[in-house]
Amino acid sequence: MQKNPHHGAGHSGLDGPPAGHPGGHPGGHPGGKPGGHPGGMVTTLADGTPACKLIAWEVTRSCNLACKHCRAEAHLEPYEGELDTAEAKALIDTFPQVGSPIIIFTGGDPMMRADVYELIRYATDKGLRCVMSPNGTLITPETAQKMRESGVQRCSISIDGPDAQSHDEFRGVQGAFDASMRGIEYLKEAGIEFQVNTTVTRANLSSFKKIFDLCEHIGAVAWHIFLLVPTGRAAQLGAEVITGQEYEDVLNWFYDFRKTTNMHLKATCAPHYYRIMRQRAKAEGVPVTPENFGLDAMTRGCLGGTGFCFISHVGQVQPCGYLELDCGNIRTTPFPEIWRSSKQFKQFRTQEDYEGKCGICEYHKVCGGCRARAYSMNDNYMGEEPLCTYIPKLAERRKA
Ligand code: HEM
Numbered sequence: 001m002q003k004n005p006h007h008g009a010g011h012s013g014l015d016g017p018p019a020g021h022p023g024g025h026p027g028g029h030p031g032g033k034p035g036g037h038p039g040g041m042v043t044t045l046a047d048g049t050p051a052c053k054l055i056a057w058e059v060t061r062s063c064n065l066a067c068k069h070c071r072a073e074a075h076l077e078p079y080e081g082e083l084d085t086a087e088a089k090a091l092i093d094t095f096p097q098v099g100s101p102i103i104i105f106t107g108g109d110p111m112m113r114a115d116v117y118e119l120i121r122y123a124t125d126k127g128l129r130c131v132m133s134p135n136g137t138l139i140t141p142e143t144a145q146k147m148r149e150s151g152v153q154r155c156s157i158s159i160d161g162p163d164a165q166s167h168d169e170f171r172g173v174q175g176a177f178d179a180s181m182r183g184i185e186y187l188k189e190a191g192i193e194f195q196v197n198t199t200v201t202r203a204n205l206s207s208f209k210k211i212f213d214l215c216e217h218i219g220a221v222a223w224h225i226f227l228l229v230p231t232g233r234a235a236q237l238g239a240e241v242i243t244g245q246e247y248e249d250v251l252n253w254f255y256d257f258r259k260t261t262n263m264h265l266k267a268t269c270a271p272h273y274y275r276i277m278r279q280r281a282k283a284e285g286v287p288v289t290p291e292n293f294g295l296d297a298m299t300r301g302c303l304g305g306t307g308f309c310f311i312s313h314v315g316q317v318q319p320c321g322y323l324e325l326d327c328g329n330i331r332t333t334p335f336p337e338i339w340r341s342s343k344q345f346k347q348f349r350t351q352e353d354y355e356g357k358c359g360i361c362e363y364h365k366v367c368g369g370c371r372a373r374a375y376s377m378n379d380n381y382m383g384e385e386p387l388c389t390y391i392p393k394l395a396e397r398r399k400a
């Protein structure tokens with residue numbers, strides 16, 4: 001079945017997201033719910049600041065797995081200084097001031113935090129849409145029920161290989177694959193939808209089709225791919241980072257593959273995808289509209305600081321989880337003030353502040369490059385995306 005019927009012709013150059021709506025989006029998402037987004041999505045705050053659409057909140061960093069690529073270098077033991085229940089609720093109180101963000105309760109493993117359901121209930125009651133990203137191994141019928149009762153709209157479960165051997169090897173714990181599969185069954189029994197998140201590495205590149213088949217077989221509503229960022233434990237995984245050309249290949253494959261399935265496929269930390277999608281659509285004469293491309297037509301590659309942010313276990317606000325840039329701490333500065341005024345977030349919202357190719361690229365509006373990779377590979381978070389093969393038109397002209 002064709003998910004994105006490509007009818008319509010006559011494409012006119014670049015279709016970016018509507019101006020002033022960087023990364024409009026979160027959908028594909030946990031379906032509508034009462035109290036969510038009345039009158040449609042807020043795109044800009046009263047003072048012109050872009051609204052925050054999505055917040056990944058690391059409610060705890062503790063985790064029972066030991067993944068080789070973990071950006072958080074998470075371990076099982078408790079971490080010092082995590083926000084307590086009262087601080088966490090006070091933070092939730094501020095979220096509506098930046099828009100109607102979807103809150104991803106992440107970790108570590110968010111299930112390692114005892115009051116997580118209380119917090120989700122609290123946020124749900126404020127009209128916020130809450131999703132959760134446990135690794136899946138700790139889910140029981142009882143906790144799945146608690147998730148449902150607290151209002152969890154969707155869970156993401158990470159699966160990085162098509163079978164137990166490859167997944168367990170990557171995730172550092174024998175039995176992780178089977179335990180996550182069991183957890184998924186409990187989610188299904190509790191009526192909670194789930195998506196699979198997969199990190200792309202050299203090791204699993206050739207298994208992609210098999211991982212997709214698995215997602216389909218187990219009934220995932222979406223498959224989101226993340227491209228490895230060499231940070232945290234992944235800093236030791238240099239050899240697993242694929243090359244710029246391999247990115248082009250896998251994202252072109254993803255573009256074609258998307259047409260063959262009804263499942264919602266999303267390239268999350270692969271900003272180049274939104275350029276490739278437009279290049280391919282243009283070549284095919286297909287306009288990039290929501291009718292043809294769903295939410296992919298309205299979002300952009302890197303949303304860090306423009307439509308998305310990350311809050312760490314100790315309250316540090318960052319553009320994303322993979323870029324440990326201190327943009328302010330909610331313990332000393334109210335979160336909405338950080339979102340509005342942090343120096344770094346303002347930089348991310350201004351193309352002139354980007355360096356190298358990204359600063360002059362005509363695809364900037366839809367891509368932005370991976371800021372975390374620019375930082376981890378070249379020590380410059382405003383530098384050009386290190387793994388992009390595209391030469392912007394302006395650079396071509398300057399060369400000529
Ligand atoms: C279609 C809607 C969605 C969009 C546009 C979206 C976009 C993003 C973006 C931009 C990031 C940032 C990654 C980063 O740089 O840190 C992210 C991370 C993440 N997303 Fe989504 N997401 C969507 C839906 C979901 C849903 C429904 C879930 C869970 C059920 C989810 C789970 C995650 C997780 C776990 C992370 C990583 C947070 C971390 O660093 O631990 N996403 N997503």
Ligand SMILES: C[C@H]1O[C@@H](n2cnc3c(N)ncnc32)[C@H](O)[C@@H]1O
Nearest residue numbers: 069070071158197226227228229234
């Ligand atoms: C939310 C998703 O982020 C993934 N994840 C964790 N660490 C990294 C990293 N260094 N690079 C890319 N993805 C990562 C998790 O495996 C999960 O699937």
Ligand code: SF4
Nearest residue numbers: 063065067070108135
């Ligand atoms: S990647 Fe996620 S599951 Fe793996 S160790 Fe880190 S926090 Fe835990």
